[in-house]
Structure formats: C-alpha cells, structure tokens
Amino acid sequence: MRSFELLGKRWNGLIMAALMQQTAHFAALRRSIPGISERMLSDRLTELGEAGLLVREVDPGPPRRVSYRLTQAGEALRPALQELRSWAKKYLFDDGDAARADGEPAHCC
Structure with missing residues (x-):
C-alpha cells in the first residue's frame, strides 16, 4: 500500500507529526527531529511535497527562509495519526519487558 510505503519510511512520520503542530522553518524542523541530517530532511521534505x-x-527576506506547512491532504491525516498515537500509548512500551494492557508480552512475534 502506497500510504505505508510513504509514511512508514524513516523520518516521514516524525516530520508529519512536527508539521501537525505548526508551520515550521527548515532549521526548526531539524531541531525538532534529533538525529536527522540536513540532507535526509531535505530529501524527505521533497518526497512528502511530491506526494x-x-x-x-x-x-x-532578508534573510531568505523556507517554511513548510501541511496541505489539505496532509491535514486530512491528522485523525489517523492521532489514532496511531493513541494506539502506541496503549500497546507500545519503552521497556522491552513490559506487558501489554491485555497481559500479552509486548514483543511476542
């Protein structure tokens, strides 16, 4: 499915989550996503823009600055991303030994 190919790529979900908060300049996005390189951020922003x-x-300017904001299509993902966040809070744990809410091991398969 194209949606999982796009949103499942490393960094894309974090970029979308950051832009769900507000329009952001490139530098602010980079600061909000620890570990992402400028090149990777630029590539992912281009990819999400093309989508x-x-x-x-x-x-x-001056100074000339570039900002990014979600389109109507990007904003339409808000309910789905909020549901994923709720699911993760309930079923994913930082501690690999934690049990899920239903008693099953967190990492069973």
Whole structure:
C-alpha cells in the first residue's frame, strides 16, 4: 500500500507529526527531529511535497527562509495519526519487558 510505503519510511512520520503542530522553518524542523541530517530532511521534505502532503514556501527576506506547512491532504491525516498515537500509548512500551494492557508480552512475534 502506497500510504505505508510513504509514511512508514524513516523520518516521514516524525516530520508529519512536527508539521501537525505548526508551520515550521527548515532549521526548526531539524531541531525538532534529533538525529536527522540536513540532507535526509531535505530529501524527505521533497518526497512528502511530491506526494502532496506538504507545501514548501519561501518567506520574503532578508534573510531568505523556507517554511513548510501541511496541505489539505496532509491535514486530512491528522485523525489517523492521532489514532496511531493513541494506539502506541496503549500497546507500545519503552521497556522491552513490559506487558501489554491485555497481559500479552509486548514483543511476542
């Protein structure tokens, strides 16, 4: 499924989550996603833009700054991403030995 191929790529979910909070400049996005390189962020932003999920806007300068915001299609993902966040809070744990809410091991398969 194309949606999982796109959103399942490393960093794309974090980028979308950051932009769900607010429009952001490139540098602010980089600071909000620890470990991502400038090149990777640029590549992922281009990919998400080509998919129609975000828009790149050049702010008038000086200094010239680039900001990113979600499109209507990107905003439409908000309920799905909120459901994933709720699911993760309930079933995923930071501690690998934690049990799920239903008593099953967190890492069973």
